[in-house]
Amino acid sequence: MALICCFTLQEVHLLQTKVVVVLTHADRVAGLAAWAKGIVTQLQRQFADVLDLSPEPIAINATSSHSSSYIAGLIQDNTQVILEKLPPVFVVCSALRLVLVDWKLQHPGSH
Numbered sequence: 001m002a003l004i005c006c007f008t009l010q011e012v013h014l015l016q017t018k019v020v021v022v023l024t025h026a027d028r029v030a031g032l033a034a035w036a037k038g039i040v041t042q043l044q045r046q047f048a049d050v051l052d053l054s055p056e057p058i059a060i061n062a063t064s065s066h067s068s069s070y071i072a073g074l075i076q077d078n079t080q081v082i083l084e085k086l087p088p089v090f091v092v093c094s095a096l097r098l099v100l101v102d103w104k105l106q107h108p109g110s111h
Helices: 009-013 032-047 065-085 088-106
Strands: 017-019 051-053
Touching: 017 065, 032 051
Parallel strands: 017 051
Antiparallel strands: none
16 A cells, blocks of 8 residues: 655645754853854854754753653654644554554564
8 A cells, every 4th residue: 555645835845854963961061052153043044944943952961860861851742733734644654554554463464
């Protein structure tokens, strides 16, 4: 079975890649967030037409479970925002893909 989803150029524009700069080891390097902010601003100007770049870098302590939970929540929120922007056909294709994966797991001998 092949799953084909087609988009208009206007719809493809909605699919800009969402980018969030995450700085690890923020607890060990002083001034890391301020330094990265300048780089993020430069990248925003340079790639505004192809990237949806978050204006603020996120500084985390890689050993902190709170930081890890925060990043996981951010990814989940961003995924929901992206799905809300997509055309309904893409959402249907995505849902169908999950159904097919589940069916395949339930029927391991089927091809």
